[in-house]
Amino acid sequence: MKRYWLLRLVIAFGFAQAAVSMARPAVSYRALSLGADERAIGVIAGVYALLPLFAAVPLGRRTDRGRCAPLLFAGVVLIAGGCALSGTAGSLAGMAAWSGVMGLGHLCFVIGAQSLVARRSAPDEQDRDFGHFTIGASLGQLVGPVAAGLLIGGDTGRSSALALVVSAAVAAVALTALWRVEVRDAHTGPARAERDRVPVHRILRTRGVPAGIFISLAVLSATDILTAYLPVVGEHRSIPPATIGLLLGLRAAATIACRLVMTPMIRLLGRTALLTVTCLLAGLLCAGIALPVPVWALAVMLAALGFCLGAGQPLSMTTVVRAAPDGARSTALALRLTGNRLGQVAAPASAGLVAGLAGTAAPFVLLGALLLAAATLGVRVGRGPAGGPGRTGAAGTGARAGADEAGAPSGAGEPWDACGGARRRA
Missing domain, CATH: 1.20.1250.20 (MFS general substrate transporter like domains)
Known part of the structure; x- marks a missing residue:
């Protein structure tokens, strides 16, 4: 219930x-x-x-x-x-x-x-x-x-x-x-409003937040450019529009399948390895789309690519929530969305410029490099400071009561508040 x-x-x-x-x-x-x-x-x-x-x-x-x-x-x-x-x-x-x-x-x-x-x-x-x-x-x-x-x-x-x-x-x-x-909560009233605001620059300097924002931007840019430029690739390779539509639908279905099995994959690989491996494979698959492969091979690559891209967005949300300072979780998520929107503006423009200079396959190579950079950041997030994921180790970044290595909240028995932090007892 x-x-x-x-x-x-x-x-x-x-x-x-x-x-x-x-x-x-x-x-x-x-x-x-x-x-x-x-x-x-x-x-x-x-x-x-x-x-x-x-x-x-x-x-x-x-x-x-x-x-x-x-x-x-x-x-x-x-x-x-x-x-x-x-x-x-x-x-x-x-x-x-x-x-x-x-x-x-x-x-x-x-x-x-x-x-x-x-x-x-x-x-x-x-x-x-x-x-x-x-x-x-x-x-x-x-x-x-x-x-x-x-x-x-x-x-x-x-x-x-x-x-x-x-x-x-x-x-x-x-x-x-x-x-x-949403259940009404007395802790979300005036008492919360009295908290000091965490400056945006401090949120962006918190270890893990910039990486989560960049990973989200890279994955969303890959999805947007794939949707925009796969029809162009199909036009150059004489692939009918109906087939392109089916290929894009296959990609979306594979993304849904990935998100349905997120929990067992995290248990098997760990979230850091899953984030890194999926970004790495997605980068290689994006670059592979630039190759003149037959339609059946393109379908296989797009299904695998859709599955890999499915992990990036939810894991980047968790990365940002766990890394952000207390009292600034929603602001950090808003900054992540700001990065997404900037990517939605800049990525298609960059892809168009690259395609005009180097051909329609070039944007996919660019996306591959972007996702490989995201995979590198995924490894760095996993090497966070001692004390478990979600903690901020640098002075002045606001250490939080986060999850330990086993995923249990510190301060056992305390209810969980709107931003993932332990509530203060009355």
């Missing part, structure tokens, strides 16, 4: 992510029907990623001091509103503005949801719970584009507007799963 909160959160995230994944291609088609060129499409897509950057840290600060549920509800409302209003917008400026609202809503929901998982999961359950939580995102990313493709037809102006209105309704369904997903 007590695990139902996580199931409801996964369901809500699945609907919210499906709405966003459905709306983003529909926004592009809608903008094209309004006369947008490639540059305008890029600006609209950039507003989605850039606008929330300014709100990430304040939202994280607010969640560190209070409850998570208000952000979840606000996120769903903003996503639904941004989708619906994008479908009725009559100008490119309006499309860009409502795309930014949609992006802000997605950011609100993810910060609130990740903070809630950190709140309600004991240290030895965090990897598993973050893995299950991200299944919702994978399901949404799998279903959303397919649904958009089914709705958008010949008259792209009208059909894309319909797809956006439908995506708003899909987002609204997420509200039904958020009932009592």
Whole structure:
């Protein structure tokens, strides 16, 4: 019974992510029907990623001091509103503005949801719970584009507007799963607000936080560029679009499969080895996509790549939560999301530049190098200071009551607070 909160959160995230994944291609088609060129499409897509950057840290600060549920509800409302209003917008400026609202809503929901998982999961359950939580995102990313493709037809102006209105309704369904997903807690009231704020530079200097942010950025960049450039590779190798769609679906399904078996893999290999090995293999597989292999071999590589990429995001969340100073877990997760958004802007631009200079296979080699760097950081995170994972050893970084090597919370018997730290007894 007590695990139902996580199931409801996964369901809500699945609907919210499906709405966003459905709306983003529909926004592009809608903008094209309004006369947008490639540059305008890029600006609209950039507003989605850039606008929330300014709100990430304040939202994280607010969640560190209070409850998570208000952000979840606000996120769903903003996503639904941004989708619906994008479908009725009559100008490119309006499309860009409502795309930014949609992006802000997605950011609100993810910060609130990740903070809630950190709140309600004991240290030895965090990897598993973050893995299950991200299944919702994978399901949404799998279903959303397919649904958009089914709705958008010949008259792209009208059909894309319909797809956006439908995506708003899909987002609204997420509200039904958020009932009592968070238990009210007296410790999240004014007493928490009285804590001193941890400066952002101090969070970023805490051992493990920069590594977690970079690993997350690398894995997300690989997923985004793979989705954007595999159709280009297919065009050059005469692979039909339907086959490319199946290959991308295979990649997404393999990612879900990885997250379903996260717990036994961690028990078998350990989280540091799992993070390092999956990033290393993903880097090699990304570089292998650049080779002129037959379709069946490409399918095998993409399935293996999807499985490897499935581990990076949930493990990077746990890395950041365990490393962050007390009272700043949600802010650290917000900084991780900020890194993700910067990667979503910078990685496609860099990939486009590299592809223009060295060919369509070059971005995959670039991704391989990025993931190999992430694997190196994974090894360094595993060599953390003495005292077990999640502790900060440097003076002034705020040593925390974290998990010991066996995953048990220090201060046995103390309940676990919103950010993974032991609550003070009254």
